[in-house]
Amino acid sequence: MKQKESVIVGISVGDLNGIGPEIIIKAYEDPRTLELHTPVIFASGKIMQFFKNHFKSKINFFNIDSPDKVVLGKVNVVNVWNEAVKIDFGKENKKIGEYSIKSLEAATKALKDGDIDVLVTAPINKHNIQSDKFNFPGHTDYLAKALEGKSLMFMVSDALRVGLLTDHVPLKDASNAITEELIKEKVATVITSLKQDFGIRKPKIAVLAINPHAGDNGVIGNEDDTILKPTLEKIKSDGSLVYGPYSADSFFGSNTYKNFDAIIASYHDQGLIPFKTIAFGQGVNYTAGLSKVRTSPDHGTAYEIAGKGIADDSSMKQAIFTAIQIFRKREEYDYYSKNPLKKASR
Known part of the structure; x- marks a missing residue:
């Protein structure tokens, strides 16, 4: 069976005052990471440049205005917003919660439209995201409604x-x-x-x-x-x-x-x-039961260490690679479900 050459991994940026942006950047410091997939971060070029400078990263971002303009082999950043955002590491902020949701909604739309193959969500603050328009207790419930599925919180390692x-x-x-x-x-x-x-x-x-x-x-x-x-x-x-x-x-x-x-x-x-x-x-939060693949690190915003450059990106990396592995397994499952004789002859 022929597999897709490069899996496109959409990443919602999470709470900007937490460790989400830091662990995203750290996950892509090694350019060899791009050999098997292409990341698409839903945020803004300005804010990701701020984090790059703050954490003294050498990562190179490729800014795009739409997720259908992804360039394979680059760390793409979709400009979900263009205005400057004030970052106050470790502080809960209602406005920052709004940017978390802007990122999540844009990434979810791209997932539904097929512009990205899988979604990895950086940690959000479940309190500052609440509003009249968004009243879900977290990612899982929101995605279940957005993707019209029977979701299940599945922690995997x-x-x-x-x-x-x-x-x-x-x-x-x-x-x-x-x-x-x-x-x-x-x-x-x-x-x-x-x-x-x-x-x-x-x-x-x-x-x-x-x-x-x-x-x-x-x-x-x-x-x-x-x-x-x-x-x-x-x-x-x-x-x-x-x-x-x-x-x-x-x-x-x-x-x-x-x-x-x-x-x-x-x-x-x-x-x-x-x-x-x-x-x-090493664990990953996987939302089972949906038509699309979504994973997340097994931890929260970690306000207490945000901005210090000491956040561990292990679970973020694992969430990315688990999403890719599940996507590949689904490709295989779908292929052999449609071609049972080929499965029997393996």
Whole structure:
């Protein structure tokens, strides 16, 4: 099968007062990075020149006015705005939040239009982006609506993949949000993603319990017995390799997670605390379930170190290369889905 020569990677710049611009610049300091893909940063030539000077970078930017004018092999910058922007490193600012959204919206449009192949989003501040026009808790929910998909927050690394039944939901509301319909939807999304995005033909999945000790037969809550267990049994009856619910307290410490292709946690911290403990810096936030590929570093704006030149770009680089790898896997999956005889003859 013939693959696209150079994957075009769109990058939304994130919160300009955070570490997003720094880790983007660091990710492209080595020109060899451009051998396999072409980056397109959605910001402005002026602001990226400011960051280049501030961080004493030797990177060369190629300014364009439209994402359909990308030059392969260059670090392209789309001028989403032209006015000067005042940067105050480490400070939350409502105006800066507006520029975060301008960048994200322009990059998302380019993704939908096919001007870029994948999207990598630098960290935003979930508070300063809120407005009457933009009232999403984060990237995942916005992209699910923009791309009309059933999204799932999927944290991935070489050693571990963790999906969530509920993501940015207050803990007091999490158990009420977990329904049979939601469980089936999220499990189906994980299975599909493991097959088409990671090349795993028969994925094996573990699901973590809602309550401590999976409820201890109703002593510590009955949600696991009345909702989670019977739903998982229904899913298993279709031939899917889905197991649980497992008590979360010993699941990772005992290395049980290594027996599965993915783990689905019931709520945000149940999944992200062990993931970031095991894979921090090498992990990637991937939005599974969409028609397009989007990844992000596994950390936030890091205001406390913004502008100091000490931010680690490891997760940003990993987010870029994971997006490319998933894009290639999808190419392969789509090709062999349409040509099953060629797959059988490999």
